[in-house]
Amino acid sequence: MAQADSRQEVIVVGGGPAGLMAAGQAATRGLQVILLEKKHLPARKLGITGKGRCNLTNTAANDDFLRTFGHGAKFMRFALGRFSSRDLVSFFNSLGLETEEERGGRVFPRTQQASDVVRALVGWVKEAGVKIKTAKAVRQIVAEKGRVRGVVTDKHGTTEEFFRGENIVIATGGASYPATGSTGDGYALARALGHEIVPVYPGLVPLETKGDTAPMMQGLSLRNVRAGIYVQGKKQVEDFGEMLFTHFGVSGPIVLSLSKDVVRALSRNLEVKLVIDLKPAVSHTALKSRISSRMHARGRKKISNLLKEFLPIKMIPVFLKNSDIDPDKPGSDLSASEQKALRMWCKELCMDITGYRSFNEAIITSGGIKLSEVDPRTMQSRKVQGLYFAGEVLDVDAGTGGFNLQAAFSTGWVAGNSVTARQG
Ligand SMILES: Cc1cc2nc3c(=O)[nH]c(=O)nc-3n(C[C@H](O)[C@H](O)[C@H](O)COP(=O)(O)OP(=O)(O)OC[C@H]3O[C@@H](n4cnc5c(N)ncnc54)[C@H](O)[C@@H]3O)c2cc1C
Structure with a gap:
């Protein structure tokens, strides 16, 4: 040598x-x-x-x-x-x-x-x-x-x-x-x-989600949202700020900061959910009455148009598909349960976390x-x-x-x- x-x-x-x-x-x-x-x-x-x-x-x-x-x-x-x-x-x-x-x-x-x-x-x-x-x-x-x-x-x-x-x-x-x-x-x-x-x-790593909900919104970035991590149904941690949907799931500042608890839970084979509040400044009650009044006030308009007041454009077809709502339906025809589905999507958009990205992206x-x-x-x-x-x-x-x-x-x-x- x-x-x-x-x-x-x-x-x-x-x-x-x-x-x-x-x-x-x-x-x-x-x-x-x-x-x-x-x-x-x-x-x-x-x-x-x-x-x-x-x-x-x-x-x-x-x-x-x-x-x-x-x-x-x-x-x-x-x-x-x-x-x-x-x-x-x-x-x-x-x-x-x-x-x-x-x-x-x-x-x-x-x-x-x-x-x-x-x-x-x-x-x-x-x-x-x-x-x-x-x-x-x-x-x-x-x-x-x-x-x-x-x-x-x-x-x-x-x-x-x-x-x-x-x-x-x-x-x-x-x-x-x-x-x-x-x-x-x-x-x-x-x-x-x-x-x-x-x-x-x-650590500080993007997360993978189940199904095609996140991939369908790939590229959509959300600001001023609150996201929480639930492990076995119990809230573990939450953060407020920006996040992003990707072809595999979610990323962006708040997702990275939440990832530590997720990685720890997944490595113990625990069930992990991400719950996003798109409107953290509005309560469930306030949002409920706002949805109901907007749907009636502008009721002849198609729901796909009315939703622009509540959701980012890229999210609208994904919400409609997930909730099985006809995009051409007039707003005033939206049933109470469909209105509730919109409110829950805005306040508690829930995704199953199935994994995290590798060291290459951490x-x-x-x-x-x-x-x-x-x-x-x-x-x-x-x-x-x-x-x-x-x-x-x-x-x-x-x-x-x-x-x-x-x-x-x-x-x-x-x-x-x-x-x-x-x-x-
Ligand atoms: C994309 C990205 C963005 C980031 N942005 C930020 C940021 O803005 N702010 C922040 O605070 N942190 C940021 N970080 C984290 C930060 O870069 C790291 O925490 C920091 O670089 C760690 O410094 P270090 O010197 O310990 O190790 P490293 O920066 O990883 O350096 C280790 C060095 O050791 C060398 N090495 C490894 N093995 C051997 C060996 N066997 N023999 C000889 N040499 C070897 C490597 O080639 C490397 O040059 C970021 C990380 C990434 C990946």
């Missing part, structure tokens, strides 16, 4: 936001750092975040920020305390990248280009003196007597090289959007060293390196000395809004500031 380079003080595995931040911080502290990235370029995923605009972080108050991490909140408290969203914004501003805040406290680069974030970050890392080696996939971490010794890489699946190192930061990301390089390698690397991996699932990965085996103050492994973790490879994930990138940057910052050179 070829021996590459001399001994490194720090080896960072993975050139995403977490790895780049860890590497840059360690190098800024004067340590000798090498970053090994599997792809030909670092930060492929960062470059497509936020639909190409990169939602860097969020200005939510500390407690609200932490709450988005659910079970990972306690673990994240220290890292966010050391390197907060305000610190991240200052950091990028100091690199010449201006930022601006949008609805919901979401922070984006002023240029609206994720590629500018990548350029600023990678430029800073190189300037700090980090040696970035691309097309190097780490296949094994070598440890002896409870301490890391180095890593073994392969290139295009063949050549093997050994890099000696005193500290190793695993920042390989999760398993979602594998084409960007995040294929879950970190789990196997850590497992081989005795770490437990909390089972991984696609924004993040739920699960990962078990948090109790990592020291949140340093990101160091509690099992192997000199081994650190940063970013999505950890069992930490949050909703949309810039929280996941902040987690990657904050944990990367802590790891990069915790690694130490051994004397002698």
